Amino acid sequence: MKTKDFQGLIEQLSELSAVQREALVAALSSKGSANEVITLIEARFAAAPCCGHCRSERIGTWGHASGLRRYKCKACGRTFNALTGTPLAQLHRREAWLDYARALVDRVSLRKAAARCGIDLTTSFRWRHRFLEAQKDAKPEKVEGIVEADETFFLWSVKGSRKLVGRAPRKRGSKAKKPGLSDEYAPVLIIRDRHGQTTDAVMPDLQGATIKAVLRPVVARDALLVSDGAKVYGSFAREAGIEHVAVVASQGKHVVEGVYHIQNVNAYVSRLKGWMRPFNGVATKNLPTYLGWRRMIEREADRLTPRRSIVRALG
Numbered sequence: 001m002k003t004k005d006f007q008g009l010i011e012q013l014s015e016l017s018a019v020q021r022e023a024l025v026a027a028l029s030s031k032g033s034a035n036e037v038i039t040l041i042e043a044r045f046a047a048a049p050c051c052g053h054c055r056s057e058r059i060g061t062w063g064h065a066s067g068l069r070r071y072k073c074k075a076c077g078r079t080f081n082a083l084t085g086t087p088l089a090q091l092h093r094r095e096a097w098l099d100y101a102r103a104l105v106d107r108v109s110l111r112k113a114a115a116r117c118g119i120d121l122t123t124s125f126r127w128r129h130r131f132l133e134a135q136k137d138a139k140p141e142k143v144e145g146i147v148e149a150d151e152t153f154f155l156w157s158v159k160g161s162r163k164l165v166g167r168a169p170r171k172r173g174s175k176a177k178k179p180g181l182s183d184e185y186a187p188v189l190i191i192r193d194r195h196g197q198t199t200d201a202v203m204p205d206l207q208g209a210t211i212k213a214v215l216r217p218v219v220a221r222d223a224l225l226v227s228d229g230a231k232v233y234g235s236f237a238r239e240a241g242i243e244h245v246a247v248v249a250s251q252g253k254h255v256v257e258g259v260y261h262i263q264n265v266n267a268y269v270s271r272l273k274g275w276m277r278p279f280n281g282v283a284t285k286n287l288p289t290y291l292g293w294r295r296m297i298e299r300e301a302d303r304l305t306p307r308r309s310i311v312r313a314l315g
């Protein structure tokens with residue numbers, strides 16, 4: 001930490017509430033993996049203490065249980081701890097969480113993550129999804145300025161599902177029989193602005209109404225949308241009253257007026273696909289988890305440490 005930042009930190013200490021002060025003392029004196037995790041959890045809770053059931057801020061302390069401080073809510077009368085209402089509630093083996101978060105940061109396989117943490121494969125799978133649960137909805141409220149949108153496709157996969165409905169079993173991760181768009185692919189709309197803010201949606205189909213419903217809430221009213229030549233984007237822009245530039249690659253154009261192109265969103269898609277490849281095809285129902293995971297990696301970049309992964313997992 002820079003000297004200036006450290007001075008700022010010291011100056012802010014007088015503003016700590018009693019709960020925050022205690023969490024800070026615990027953080028500074030913590031030793032060992034389980035303690036470290038508990039400290040992280042308590043510190044995050046101390047930042048905005050409220051009931052894990054009803055969100056009321058009228059709470060009182062209520063002893064300790066399984067290593068965590070317990071609270072009682074004066075609004076709903078129920079007791080809770082800092083994990084209540086988070087995706088990590090009820091997960092055991094807290095001493096292995098930091099190692100698991102490290103495995104996520106390193107993006108190792110479920111099997112390797114299990115071996116590192118001394119857990120079985122089923123638990124490894126459950127932890128991956130719990131640790132990433134909060135990322136599914138961690139999307140920017142608005143994308144602004146020059147906004148690039150494009151669709152991409154993931155092979156439809158029912159991996160892990162017991163019953164195959166209306167679809168022949170296929171070797172996981174293998175190529176679809178028909179190239180290009182078909183019902184063997186799940187379409188995903190990726191929307192990215194020039195500040196790097198990215199959002200996406202797995203769509204049931206490629207109907208105009210479906211694409212517009214994804215764009216409408218998220219594209220800022222004063223944005224400028226750049227897309228390929230597909231008609232739906234122009235139609236959306238007209239209805240929403242925003243500017244639109246279509247880059248029609250088939251006409252040999254890739255950049256319009258020096259700045260309007262969809263190369264940022266295309267580069268994002270190519271990073272996403274390259275990163276997904278080692279997973280060997282993920283079940284389509286789990287795609288939002290993996291899309292969220294990728295968004296987190298892009299957003300956090302070098303700041304994504306195991307500790308931060310745990311804090312992000314708490315939602």
Ligand SMILES: [Zn+2]
Pocket residue numbers: 051052053054055056073074075076077078
């Ligand atoms: Zn409550």
